[in-house]
Amino acid sequence: MEITAAQALVKCLEKEQVEVIFGYPGGAILDVYDALYHSPIRHVLVRHEQGAVHAADGYARATGKVGVCMATSGPGATNLVTGIANAYMDSIPLVVFTGQVPTSQVGTDAFQEVDITGITIPVTKHNYLVKDAVQLPRIIKNAFHIAATGRPGPVLIDLPRDVAQTRIKFDYPDSVNLRGYKPTYRGHPNKIAEAARLIGSAARPVIYAGGGILNSKASRELLTLAETINAPVTNTFMGLSSFPGDHPLFLGMLGLHGTRAANLAVTNCDLLIALGARFDDRVTGKLAEFAPNATVVHVDIDPAEIGKNVQVHVPIVGDVKQVLRELLSRLEKKQDTSWLEQIEAWKKQYPLVYRRGEGELKPQYVIEKLNEINGGNAVVVTDVGQHQMWVAQYYRFKRPGSLISSGGLGTMGFGLPAAVGAQIGLPGELVILVTGDGSIQMTMQELGTAMEQELPLKIIILNNHVLGMVRQLQQVYCDSRYMAVEFKFHPDFETLARAYGIKSYTLRTEKEVDQLLPEALGSPGPVLVNCLVCAAENVNPIVIAGKAISEAVDC
Amino acid sequence: MRHTLAVLVENNPGVLARVAGLFSRRGFNIDSLAVGRTESPDVSRMTIVVEGDERVLEQVNKQLHKLVDVIKINDITADEYVDRELVLIKVNADPAQRGEVMQIADVFRARIVDLGRKTVTLECTGNDGKINAFEESLRPYGIKELVRTGKIAMLRGTKYTGLQENGD
Ligand SMILES: Cc1cc2nc3c(=O)[nH]c(=O)nc-3n(C[C@H](O)[C@H](O)[C@H](O)COP(=O)(O)OP(=O)(O)OC[C@H]3O[C@@H](n4cnc5c(N)ncnc54)[C@H](O)[C@@H]3O)c2cc1C
């Protein structure tokens, strides 16, 4: 029996066991929506295409599945670009569909035509413009494979309207054969043996674990490694939640806003074990002084990350979970050393601190309370800014994958739609969005989506009436000349919440936080908590641009 | 240092844009890039001459490999290979100078492919060095137009950089 390519598309998604699509319709993708009419797949109608792609991203991070979103041609497609770039930077698997003008009009500046495959080459793992309807099932099969395997990432499929309408015989391939795409999963045994030898003889090892641990679901192996060799563990921002935040071997986050203990440990270590981390500039600071005395072992599934920024002595290309399993089989238990005493001393000497009780509510206090109330067990989604860094510093994650945040692109506006996607992926879980007064206003139209989908999101706005992170940059780098960072007008967030039928609270003091935050988090439906916090607060410590991470200061 | 890469790619639309975009986006310097079909109709071969130290070349290699459409990359710089480039040069040559120009052409085994009233158009193939020397010899006469194909290259002997595994 012949069906249209649009119907085939929907069948392919069913075969891939896609449960939910985040999208927004339009003319060029009409046929696909028509085909969805008869499908059991849930479609979540967002309020802006950026919301669709961030929601698919949040869903993917929360569930470990491939996120799927779709939009129409032209403006629908361009509205997706930020979210695609966001997923690309953080290695999140997405399959993104866009409608396109009919093939005969492609290249003619037709109404709502935009070269979306051209635009997204630099921000997708791969993309396709479908010219032959018969190829569509294979392309979709490939797209899911490419998105989810190796180093995950977004794949875009652009489907011209006439192609979508073409009738084809449906046949979904059950295997993939891409001769130019063969990720390596097993690390080289010789290299793993070498790593084991180095670990055996290291006096001051540090484990530097990144987002790759979460991609690979290797948290258990990470924990076993740390406890076997008694080495301290630091996480990148993207790696947070991969190691228990309250574990005695945990150093906290490293880098720009990392703990001094983590940064000192890395600076003084003799062996740096980098696991699924990409030596980002936020992490390394001045490169020449990053782990200057260390032998570096780097495990990464993407060979291009190895040796990109930092010279690596033992490169291991492979899936970090598999590599760790092999490595563990070659390791012997190592005992506590004077190195751990030194680490302990640094942790005692340099705890994260902020000053309380200055008559204003401190944002860090709110995060500490959040952590206390649910014991680090919630799924925390953040936006981008100071509030994001305070979550990184003060929330003690207990469950792998329970931090959902935009690390690589730092996309303000990611938070709310990502929380929508996360809550849809994890319907029974407590999903808390920690956002800023700036960030929430970039995508707050998705409150409509959240309500329509009846999501019990807990939205915490750390409202400092300022673009706090930029204010801090201006304080440090522009001699406190504050330019375009203060909001002189804000909507009344309580009224806004009421407009959407969301219960709301405004909290101004520690006492109010103590009294009302547990109630807010405990209520069954959606809640918006507007926390009026101190505007002058900075994220400390901070590594000034061009400095070594060991030279962090407070400002 | 200059490296010569033989890159086999899927013969898909857009593959050139992906490769060229990668080079410009990541700040790699392309000296030349020549692309065309190979013995298999669905595979194209790019010969890319790229400038950079070991670290840069390692990144070029690895980043190219990440492109799904890139099948195989061979850095043949250190191998024995033949390389050729073709140039077309239109040079000033009024009847009085034609004799000299033709003598130069002779030395370089170039061919005259067109004659105008005041110009001669020459075709010459060879490696980089020869083409450069040819160009320099003609410069004094006034080059009106010049176009080079970019270099293509192939390993010597029985070794090859094709899709099949090497026999030796
Ligand atoms: C305002 C702001 C401030 C920030 N400050 C900091 C800071 O102080 N400290 C900090 O750390 N970050 C900070 N970041 C985040 C930073 O920008 C980067 O996103 C982050 O450091 C990257 O983390 P990562 O190295 O773990 O890499 P990711 O981006 O998570 O990349 C994952 C790595 O793992 C590899 N990988 C993927 N899957 C596997 C697998 N199965 N097996 C093996 N390897 C795999 C990938 O190839 C990649 O190399 C900040 C971001 C913002 C927005």
Ligand SMILES: Cc1ncc(C[n+]2csc(CCOP(=O)(O)OP(=O)(O)O)c2C)c(N)n1
């Ligand atoms: C889309 C986008 N635009 C601009 C920026 C630059 N930027 C980074 S943090 C920040 C301020 C965020 O303000 P807010 O959400 O109120 O958080 P706060 O820092 O005050 O906690 C800005 C403007 C960005 N990261 N993303």
Ligand SMILES: [Mg+2]
């Ligand atoms: Mg703010």
